[in-house]
Amino acid sequence: MSLVLVETKERIARIELNRADKKNALTVEMYRMIGDALAAAEADPQVRAVLIHGRPDCFCAGNDIGDFLNPPPGKTPASWLFETLPGLSKPVVAAVGGPAVGIGATMLLHCDLVYAAPNARLQFPFVPLGIVPEFGSTLLLPRLAGYQRAAELLLLGRPFGADKALEIGLVNEIVPEERLLAHAREAAAQLAALPPASLRLAKRLLKSGYAGLGERIEEEARLVRERLASPEAKEAFTAFLEKRKPDFSKFS
Ligand code: COA
DSSP, X not given: OXXXXXXXXXXXXXXXXXXXXXTTOBOHHHHXXXXXXXXXXXXXXXXXXXXXXXXXXXXXXXXXXXXXXXXXXXSOTTHHHHTTTTTOSSOEEEEEOSEEETHHHHGGGGOSEEEEOTTOEEEOOTTTTTSXXXXXXXXXXXXXXXXXXXXXXXXXXXXXXXXHHHHTTSOSEEOOGGGHHHHHXXXXXXXXXXXXXXXXXXXXXXXXXXXTHHHHHHHHHHHHHHHHTSHHHHHHHHHHHTXXXXXXXXXX
């Protein structure tokens, strides 16, 4: 079974993360598949809206930590997503249940409508992992949540629930787990029924307030690449895979 399932039906391109045994952690291959699906949705005149989801009990556990330990040379694999999602002219709806960690949380900042189940557990654990926050989150989250709340979420990197995500404006609505996907699909269908050119223009105008976002995504990605090789990050990744607490006491 493919790690990312893509289906276009009734003018909605549905992208489903499908790596349940690893909590939908994203591998290089999965980033490519999602990037390709987004690019195809953008190019297909039949597609009017995109829906991204995982399983009801797990949206996405972020970048595969094994890949972080042995990153492929060149661009970060997440670049496939960085280069497609923020610039998509068509609206994107996300349905989030269970963990939404790392890029599983930062990608939500680039979606247009986000629905979460009460079991959603979001987290930006970049600093605790010895890297830095990515995907424009250091620019977008303070704007959304205010500086102190963004600093709390991005520096401490602790998990938070659907209520807090709603309070800071990262999600639109909390929807019972059993209704989550249907609810998100209905929202995508409503978007897909709108006049498409008007919708694209409105989205472009809404997004045009974020000057410097592309440069920030690049700067963060450059720093993430540098940090991946750091002893701090190696300790954090190895500790996760060895199922133990990391020890940063020897670092200055
Ligand atoms: N990369 C690689 N493997 C991952 C992973 C990731 N990001 N997230 C989870 N997994 C794997 C676990 O290692 C475990 O594998 P195993 O069964 O071979 O031991 C499996 O997925 C299940 O994960 P587990 O931790 O047992 O599930 P959980 O329900 O207790 O916790 C999470 C779920 C998502 C909260 C937890 O797995 C987690 O914190 N993952 C890391 C998230 C992260 O830091 N991502 C990087 C962000 S930049």
